[in-house]
Amino acid sequence: MSNSNYSQISELLHQETYLGNGELKTWNGKKDEVHSTISSTSEYSKTLLGTVPHMDEATALEVLDHACKAFDKGKGTWPTAKVSFRIKCMEKFVEQMKTKREEVVKLLMWEIGKSLPDSEKEFDRTVEYIYDTIEDYKQLDRNSAKFSKRDNVNAHIRRGPLGVVLCLGPYNYPLNETFALLIPAVIMGNTVIFKPAKHGVLLLSPLLEAFRNSFPPGVVNVIYGRGREVAAPIMKDGRIDVLALIGNSKSAIALQDQHPHKNRLRLVLGLEAKNPAIILPDADLDLAIAECISGTLSFNGQRCTALKIIHVHEDIREEFNKRFAQKVDELKFGNPWEEKVQLTPLPEPDKPQYIQELITDAKEKGAEILNAKGGQVSENYIFPAVLYPVSKDMRVYQEEQFGPVIPIKPFNSIEELLDEIADSNYGQQVSLFGKDIEQIAPLIDTLVNLVCRVNLNSSCQRGPDVFPFTGRKDSAVGTLSVHDALRSFSIRTFVASKDNPYNNDILQKLLASKESNFVNTDYIL
Numbered sequence: 001m002s003n004s005n006y007s008q009i010s011e012l013l014h015q016e017t018y019l020g021n022g023e024l025k026t027w028n029g030k031k032d033e034v035h036s037t038i039s040s041t042s043e044y045s046k047t048l049l050g051t052v053p054h055m056d057e058a059t060a061l062e063v064l065d066h067a068c069k070a071f072d073k074g075k076g077t078w079p080t081a082k083v084s085f086r087i088k089c090m091e092k093f094v095e096q097m098k099t100k101r102e103e104v105v106k107l108l109m110w111e112i113g114k115s116l117p118d119s120e121k122e123f124d125r126t127v128e129y130i131y132d133t134i135e136d137y138k139q140l141d142r143n144s145a146k147f148s149k150r151d152n153v154n155a156h157i158r159r160g161p162l163g164v165v166l167c168l169g170p171y172n173y174p175l176n177e178t179f180a181l182l183i184p185a186v187i188m189g190n191t192v193i194f195k196p197a198k199h200g201v202l203l204l205s206p207l208l209e210a211f212r213n214s215f216p217p218g219v220v221n222v223i224y225g226r227g228r229e230v231a232a233p234i235m236k237d238g239r240i241d242v243l244a245l246i247g248n249s250k251s252a253i254a255l256q257d258q259h260p261h262k263n264r265l266r267l268v269l270g271l272e273a274k275n276p277a278i279i280l281p282d283a284d285l286d287l288a289i290a291e292c293i294s295g296t297l298s299f300n301g302q303r304c305t306a307l308k309i310i311h312v313h314e315d316i317r318e319e320f321n322k323r324f325a326q327k328v329d330e331l332k333f334g335n336p337w338e339e340k341v342q343l344t345p346l347p348e349p350d351k352p353q354y355i356q357e358l359i360t361d362a363k364e365k366g367a368e369i370l371n372a373k374g375g376q377v378s379e380n381y382i383f384p385a386v387l388y389p390v391s392k393d394m395r396v397y398q399e400e401q402f403g404p405v406i407p408i409k410p411f412n413s414i415e416e417l418l419d420e421i422a423d424s425n426y427g428q429q430v431s432l433f434g435k436d437i438e439q440i441a442p443l444i445d446t447l448v449n450l451v452c453r454v455n456l457n458s459s460c461q462r463g464p465d466v467f468p469f470t471g472r473k474d475s476a477v478g479t480l481s482v483h484d485a486l487r488s489f490s491i492r493t494f495v496a497s498k499d500n501p502y503n504n505d506i507l508q509k510l511l512a513s514k515e516s517n518f519v520n521t522d523y524i525l
């Protein structure tokens with residue numbers, strides 16, 4: 001393991017039949033991690049999808065050395081590379097990635113149970129994200145060199161990289177959200193160590209070769225293994241400049257705490273949320289029900305942006321609840337590759353039991369299951385239960401369920417409901433259903449101060465990916481999206497100079513080159 005790690009891993013993985021019955025292999029003295037399908041049928045459930053190297057601490061630190069060497073404290077070839085070179089690398093990567101669509105889509109279905117259309121969408125959306133990022137980066141690094149001047153001092157501004165980034169991605173978007181961190185971090189000149197989530201760990205394997213072919217050694221590095229054995233030692237080492245994570249705050253805090261210089265560690269975090277839907281008395285119920293179905297149950301509710309509680313006004317709750325519960329029972333459960341499937345097996349083996357615990361707790365405290373199929377359990381699935389009336393003392397009210405269970409809570413007073421939303425530890429998004437402009441306009445004014453995105457008569461979502469994606473309180477640190485992520489992974493730096501012939505000559509030369517890293521920004525001193 002003396003050279004670029006991903007290249008060696010890549011070779012290993014490409015020897016494997018990861019959709020076949022690969023055997024356990026030894027790698028670096030350790031047994032590989034086995035990953036089996038989460039398919040709902042017993043015929044498939046014992047199939048071994050593939051294996052990845054299970055690294056130890058020494059190997060993880062070796063990977064860190066590669067990333068640090070490539071960055072070389074800002075003096076390395078990647079952080080000082082010309083704009084056009086970074087673009088060329090990224091374009092090469094995305095072109096090669098596109099040839100792997102079928103393999104990656106298959107792995108998304110098999111590894112995390114995402115339906116075929118959603119898996120295809122995740123792949124295509126990611127490709128689009130990379131192209132949009134390249135375009136935005138070109139804009140960011142345009143060489144028109146607008147001058148900022150005050151008190152006879154000129155400022156020539158550029159965006160510089162932050163350093164070595166440790167990225168950890170989630171299991172629910174193992175491709176898209178991995179790349180939502182990795183792509184902007186890399187294009188801005190940082191070097192990256194990426195650790196995929198346990199579920200979805202295999203789907204990067206078809207892309208490792210593309211990383212190797214497209215970027216100089218040490219720029220993109222992939223590590224596998226348990227967090228405490230690979231990510232924690234890397235943090236403890238102290239050379240990581242940015243922790244970028246999409247997942248839960250517990251992991252983020254635990255990793256942050258390992259860093260010996262916590263105060264200088266930058267964070268880019270996409271964390272938990274408990275996005276509420278508010279159904280006002282005059283809401284279009286057909287629309288509200290359809291949006292709440294997709295909002296609560298797309299990918300079985302395993303989305304940070306999922307609607308995780310519905311607040312329905314007392315005046316309409318009877319009709320809403322009845323029709324909503326019926327619609328939930330009409331949803332089709334099946335394997336990800338089956339046609340028109342809407343609910344699929346859960347990748348986390350202990351999830352059905354956890355959801356069952358939430359249901360039991362809610363029932364003990366006075367809620368009922370409104371739908372006939374609610375709570376039916378199979379080996380790796382639990383049919384979504386619609387729970388009503390939910391109260392604050394219930395676990396399903398307090399916890400981010402991240403799975404198929406839907407709490408509904410009645411309300412009478414919008415002021416009290418706003419207090420409740422303001423008291424939440426989370427502040428990502430809200431969905432507001434209603435028509436009365438006189439009531440809705442002031443409500444929006446308040447809600448935008450409690451969360452970061454108000455979805456008017458529609459469910460919550462992250463996309464389109466050019467929109468800012470962030471949250472208040474425990475929901476996020478920093479902002480992602482095509483445009484904002486480039487800024488989250490960089491710092492504004494500039495050259496300040498007073499007018500004199502030498503300075504002006506030097507600066508003219510800097511700016512004249514199409515390859516200059518000096519950029520025009522919207523920042524005026």
Ligand SMILES: O=C[C@H](O)COP(=O)(O)O
Pocket residue numbers: 172173302303304305306460461462463
């Ligand atoms: O899990 C959190 C994701 O950011 C959700 O993304 P999405 O709204 O596009 O499904």
